[in-house]
Amino acid sequence: MLRAGCGAAGTLPEPSARQRRHEGIESPAMRSLPGLIPLAAAVASCSSPPSTAGYRDDADFLRAHTPTIEIASGTGAFLVCPELQGRVMTAAVALSGAGTGFVNRDAVAAPDWSGAFANFGGVERFWIGPESGPSAFFFAPGQAHTRENWRVPEGLNRGAFAVTERSATRVVLEREITLANLSGARFPMHVRRALDAPAAAEISAALGGQASGVNLPHVAFRSRTTVTNRGDGAWTQAGGLPCIWILGMFAPGPRAWAIAPFGPTPDPDGGPAVRADYFGQVPPERFKMGTNFALFRADAQQVGKIGVLRNRAADRLGAWDPDSRILTVVKFGPLERDRPYMSEHWGETLPAPYYGDVVNSYNHGGPEPFFELETSSRALALPAGGAHTHESLTIQVRVESDAMLDALLRSALGVDPAEFRRLAD
Numbered sequence: 001m002l003r004a005g006c007g008a009a010g011t012l013p014e015p016s017a018r019q020r021r022h023e024g025i026e027s028p029a030m031r032s033l034p035g036l037i038p039l040a041a042a043v044a045s046c047s048s049p050p051s052t053a054g055y056r057d058d059a060d061f062l063r064a065h066t067p068t069i070e071i072a073s074g075t076g077a078f079l080v081c082p083e084l085q086g087r088v089m090t091a092a093v094a095l096s097g098a099g100t101g102f103v104n105r106d107a108v109a110a111p112d113w114s115g116a117f118a119n120f121g122g123v124e125r126f127w128i129g130p131e132s133g134p135s136a137f138f139f140a141p142g143q144a145h146t147r148e149n150w151r152v153p154e155g156l157n158r159g160a161f162a163v164t165e166r167s168a169t170r171v172v173l174e175r176e177i178t179l180a181n182l183s184g185a186r187f188p189m190h191v192r193r194a195l196d197a198p199a200a201a202e203i204s205a206a207l208g209g210q211a212s213g214v215n216l217p218h219v220a221f222r223s224r225t226t227v228t229n230r231g232d233g234a235w236t237q238a239g240g241l242p243c244i245w246i247l248g249m250f251a252p253g254p255r256a257w258a259i260a261p262f263g264p265t266p267d268p269d270g271g272p273a274v275r276a277d278y279f280g281q282v283p284p285e286r287f288k289m290g291t292n293f294a295l296f297r298a299d300a301q302q303v304g305k306i307g308v309l310r311n312r313a314a315d316r317l318g319a320w321d322p323d324s325r326i327l328t329v330v331k332f333g334p335l336e337r338d339r340p341y342m343s344e345h346w347g348e349t350l351p352a353p354y355y356g357d358v359v360n361s362y363n364h365g366g367p368e369p370f371f372e373l374e375t376s377s378r379a380l381a382l383p384a385g386g387a388h389t390h391e392s393l394t395i396q397v398r399v400e401s402d403a404m405l406d407a408l409l410r411s412a413l414g415v416d417p418a419e420f421r422r423l424a425d
Helices: 017-023 055-065 105-109 200-206 211-215 402-413 417-424
Strands: 069-073 076-081 087-092 125-129 162-166 170-180 186-196 218-229 243-250 257-261 287-289 293-297 304-309 316-321 326-333 357-363 371-376 387-398
Touching: 055 076, 055 087, 055 105, 069 170, 069 218, 076 218, 087 125, 087 218, 125 186, 125 218, 200 211, 200 218, 200 387, 211 402, 218 243, 243 326, 243 387, 257 304, 257 357, 293 304, 293 357, 293 417, 316 357, 316 371, 316 402, 326 371, 326 402, 371 387, 402 417
Parallel strands: none
Antiparallel strands: 069 076, 076 087, 125 243, 162 170, 170 186, 186 218, 218 387, 243 371, 257 293, 257 316, 287 293, 304 357, 316 326, 326 387, 357 371
């Protein structure tokens, strides 16, 4: 919503030719496509920030600083920023309401490329793992694997994706990247991100057949991220392997929980079903184990991380915020239990670098307010010209009724509602 004196909400001024180019819109005909909602940049007189933050405020801000594509979905929409490394920056179940993603306005307005990470935020971003270990991409040779030495690789930290396809409900982004890991192996790759608004039937299926979920205020976006080996040789374990890593920065809440379902098959090391020792052991008041799921506090007040390894992983995870009443469900795949996965624990050496993480959640300790839901593909042992696609579907539903929340916890996440309430309260 624009500040008083800057135009009424819903009656934004017609964008200029320059603004249309900034949006990547070629003609008025394309701007009128149903489901694709063009935004005008905030007018120059609106230099002071709005009194309250919301999805529209974030959308106007992003439009003023970077090409932004808005795609309608459900009762809301989501925003894609190709020049911010192909991120989905934020989403909303209602255009007049709050955004569900973290948008770091300071970083977007004035990126600090000299730092370890130009953290623009984003409710979904693409990275390559592993972060640490003998095949690390986020540490330099000879350095201890500590937070002080951690640095996002240049190819992931900056650089625009090209828009190669665009329609009312879909955009395709592509880019060439070359990364080098700790062992010195180089990985030239083509990255293609196809982002779309899934149909109601697909959302219902991902919610476990709970069709009533699509009758509630909701938004959904899906990414299909394909990495192709552009090198002359195969990617092998001898040089270390990459994996596709999809991460989303979500708005935290003082009573919010990340929800990590898990299965019955033990991991080879006999360790806990959900690991909570990545950045020191998560204290018990912030991490609760249920019969087939774990809860992890998502309040952005204390650094911590949890993970589910290959045998135990389920193909979904989620979050619940009882204050906003937003239930988040992330459904992903393929989950390939017979293939190696990269470990996301930190250390120059790891006991099992190729038996690792499928699902993670990270809680930030501030000052930036966010927590993350993360999924990873299998290790990419690709021949020259070979490719792999990792799909992630994020659904966010505003659930006013406790009875409907119970139904969605059961159907979408496989969680017993009574046990959930006992642990969460």
